[in-house]
Amino acid sequence: MTSLLYELEQVKQVYGSRTVLSIPALQISRGEIFALIGPSGAGKSTLLRLLALLEAPSSGSLRLHLDDRIVTCEDATLEDRRRVAMVFQRPVLLSRSVRQNIAYGLRLRGKRDSREQVEAMLERVSMLPLADARPHTLSGGEVQRVSLARAMILEPDILLLDEPTANLDRYNVSTIEALIRDQHARQGTTIILITHNIFQARRLATRMALLLDGELVEVGPTETLCERPQDPRTAAFVSGDLVY
Amino acid sequence: MALAMIIGIPLGIWLALRHFPGRRLLTALIYTGMGLPPVVVGLFVFLMLSRSGPFGDLGWLFTMNAMIVAQTIIATPLIIGVTMSSVQSVDPSLRMQLRALGASRWQASWAQLYEARFGVLVGLVIGFGSIISEVGAVMLVGGNIEGRTRVLTTAIVLETRKGSFDFALALGIILLLIAFVMNMAVVAIQARTGSDSQ
Ligand SMILES: Nc1ncnc2c1ncn2[C@@H]1O[C@H](COP(=O)(O)OP(=O)(O)O)[C@@H](O)[C@H]1O
Ligand SMILES: [Mg+2]
Numbered sequence: 001m002t003s004l005l006y007e008l009e010q011v012k013q014v015y016g017s018r019t020v021l022s023i024p025a026l027q028i029s030r031g032e033i034f035a036l037i038g039p040s041g042a043g044k045s046t047l048l049r050l051l052a053l054l055e056a057p058s059s060g061s062l063r064l065h066l067d068d069r070i071v072t073c074e075d076a077t078l079e080d081r082r083r084v085a086m087v088f089q090r091p092v093l094l095s096r097s098v099r100q101n102i103a104y105g106l107r108l109r110g111k112r113d114s115r116e117q118v119e120a121m122l123e124r125v126s127m128l129p130l131a132d133a134r135p136h137t138l139s140g141g142e143v144q145r146v147s148l149a150r151a152m153i154l155e156p157d158i159l160l161l162d163e164p165t166a167n168l169d170r171y172n173v174s175t176i177e178a179l180i181r182d183q184h185a186r187q188g189t190t191i192i193l194i195t196h197n198i199f200q201a202r203r204l205a206t207r208m209a210l211l212l213d214g215e216l217v218e219v220g221p222t223e224t225l226c227e228r229p230q231d232p233r234t235a236a237f238v239s240g241d242l243v244y
Numbered sequence: 245m246a247l248a249m250i251i252g253i254p255l256g257i258w259l260a261l262r263h264f265p266g267r268r269l270l271t272a273l274i275y276t277g278m279g280l281p282p283v284v285v286g287l288f289v290f291l292m293l294s295r296s297g298p299f300g301d302l303g304w305l306f307t308m309n310a311m312i313v314a315q316t317i318i319a320t321p322l323i324i325g326v327t328m329s330s331v332q333s334v335d336p337s338l339r340m341q342l343r344a345l346g347a348s349r350w351q352a353s354w355a356q357l358y359e360a361r362f363g364v365l366v367g368l369v370i371g372f373g374s375i376i377s378e379v380g381a382v383m384l385v386g387g388n389i390e391g392r393t394r395v396l397t398t399a400i401v402l403e404t405r406k407g408s409f410d411f412a413l414a415l416g417i418i419l420l421l422i423a424f425v426m427n428m429a430v431v432a433i434q435a436r437t438g439s440d441s442q
Contacts, residue, residue, distance in 0.1 A: 052344050078348050086344035092335045095359055104355075105345040150345060160344075 002029040003065070005158070005190055006051060010060035013046050013214075021046050021214045023060075030065075030157075033184055033191045035205035035222065037198060037237070043214040044194045045089055048160050051192060052086040066157075082109065085156040089163045089194075091147035093135035098127055098146055101135065105154045117153060125149040125179065141172030148176065152183055159183065161193040165200065173200075180204060198238055202226055210234050274328070277321025282314075282374075286381030289314045293385065306387035311395075314381040319371040326370060330363020331356055362434055369430050373423060396422075 006028040013021040021043040028034050028051075036044045049055045050062055056073035063070045064080075071080050085105070093101050102121055106114045122128045125145040135143065144164060151159060161180070165173040181204065183189050195201050201208050202222050209219040210233070218225060218234045229235040291297050293305040293313070304310045334356050342352045357364065379397040386393035388402060396419050403412035 049340075054340055054343060078346070081343075082346035084344075085346070086341075088337065088341050088344070090337065092338045092341055094338075094355065104342075108345065108347050108351050154346065 002031070005030040005065055007063045007065065008060070011050065011057045011062055012059045013043070013050065013055070014058040019214060021050075021057075023047070023216050026209070026216060026219065028190070028192065031188050031190055032207055033180075033193070033205045035201035035208035036192065036194045036211060037196070037201050037208060038211035039237075040196075041213075042211040044211055045162050046214075047211070048086065048162050048192065048194060051158075052084050052160050053081050054086070082154070083157040084160065085151040085154050085158070086160040087147050087151050087162060087164060089166065091143055093138075093143060093146060095135060097132050097134065098122070098138070099131045101146055102127075102150045102153055105150055109154075121149050121153045124152075124182075126175070141168050141175075144168060144172065144176065145179075148179060152179070155187060156189065158190045158192070161191065163194050163196065166196065177204060198226070198240075210237055212237075271328070274321050274325050278325045280318065280321065281380075282318050282378050283380035283384070285317050286314055286384035289317065289381065289385045305385065306389060306393060308386070308393060310385040311382050311393060314385050315375045315378065318378060318381065319375050322374060323367050323371045326367025327360070327364050330360040330367065333363065334359040365430055365433065369426055372426060376419065376422060 004027060006026070008023050008026040011021065011023045011026075012019055036047065038044050046055075050057055050073070053064065053071075053073045053076050056062075061072065063072055064076070064084075066080060066083065071077075094104060099118060099122065103114060103118045106117070119128070122131050125148065127142065127145060127149065130138070130142065135146070138146065148161070148164060164180070165176050168176070177200065180191060180193070184191055191204075193204065205222050207220065208222050208225055210217040210225065210231075212233060217237075218229060218231045220230075224230075225234055226238055229238055289310060290305065292299050293302065293310050294300055295305070302309075304313070338359065339352050339356055342355055343349075347355065377397060379401060382388075382393075382395060383398050383401070386395070386398070388394050388398040394402075396415055400412045400415045400419070403409075403415065
């Protein structure tokens with residue numbers, strides 16, 4: 001039932017003379033919710049940009065298995081890329097209305113008669129009353145919900161979320177977590193999310209990985225990493241002893 | 245003016261988005277170009293187009309064409325410079341975020357330009373303003389020939405010299421009105437698009 005989606009081998013990402021990421025091997029399956037945890041500066045966002053095919057690795061290979069083909073950052077077509085959507089750590093919205101921001105990705109794909117779909121999505125993220133608002137008037141939680149909505153409306157095969165609940169209040173955290181679960185349940189979307197919060201990883205993900213200084217310390221089922229970590233550094237991180 | 249726009253806007257975007265060797269030098273040249281004394285441009289175009297100059301065979305000196313060439317040289321750097329800086333002032337992360345929503349390179353560039361729309365508009369008005377208020381270069385290369393290369397500004401100079409201050413003043417008011425209408429249009433467009441970037 002589970003099929004291979006991402007396959008990373010000897011992936012390195014180097015900026016200037018600094019190796020920011022170095023992953024000997026990592027596989028992610030179709031349909032799973034996968035959490036990436038680790039202190040800031042560990043290279044989590046960098047890994048997500050690679051998975052989004054926004055950057056090619058400096059060396060090694062990152063392959064994405066689509067239905068019948070295998071693509072990499074270099075040979076992916078626009079159609080291939082459009083099967084992946086990513087929500088950034090600090091979302092930047094367009095200086096247009098909330099409604100137009102949510103419709104943006106659909107319009108890129110030439111879908112103009114999407115009014116009902118947009119209204120339904122506004123409703124789903126509780127932004128209907130603010131549909132005509134301008135981004136600079138929104139709160140952090142609202143911005144985050146709009147940026148989640150503009151990605152989810154595209155019904156991507158893969159949804160990449162970079163700290164979707166960082167710095168948010170409890171209400172917004174649980175709303176966004178519910179949206180993520182709902183998206184997974186509705187469409188079987190593969191979701192890869194970065195979080196600082198080990199409890200959130202447990203609540204949402206089936207598998208997770210700990211990243212430290214650009215290296216993959218441990219990968220496995222969420223349960224295992226939380227209850228029976230194999231690596232002492234995982235134990236330290238999970239118990240909160242690792243200072244960051 | 246249209247010519248300066250056609251050249252200036254794409255170049256401004258290109259300069260803002262691309263990194264290549266020599267970009268800094270080019271940027272510095274553009275900024276120098278923004279401050280070019282129009283009379284110097286006029287002199288340059290005059291020399292180029294004069295009978296013994298390299299483009300003398302075109303016979304453009306003292307024609308509208310010569311004036312268009314000079315005005316384009318004056319306005320283009322202004323438009324490039326303002327377009328470039330307003331496109332650059334758009335959040336650099338936006339482009340990648342739009343790409344992550346499935347935008348092609350062109351679509352992302354277009355959205356970036358659209359985000360900078362107010363700045364670009366201001367650039368166009370500045371460019372237009374510099375053109376309609378320009379005297380020196382136009383006088384030099386156009387020759388201020390009645391019915392052919394006489395424009396508002398050069399007419400004002402002439403009428404003032406002749407002592408017809410009333411007429412000169414009236415022309416001046418017309419010039420001011422044109423500038424005012426242009427700027428009002430910008431303000432109106434700004435209000436309609438609800439630009440909140442600045
Ligand atoms: N485009 C870039 N150019 C240079 N260095 C970068 C770039 N992106 C990230 N880095 C560096 O890579 C390291 C990892 O960053 P990042 O992937 O954002 O970590 P995390 O998301 O885990 O906090 C950081 O030290 C950061 O400064
Ligand atoms: Mg990060």
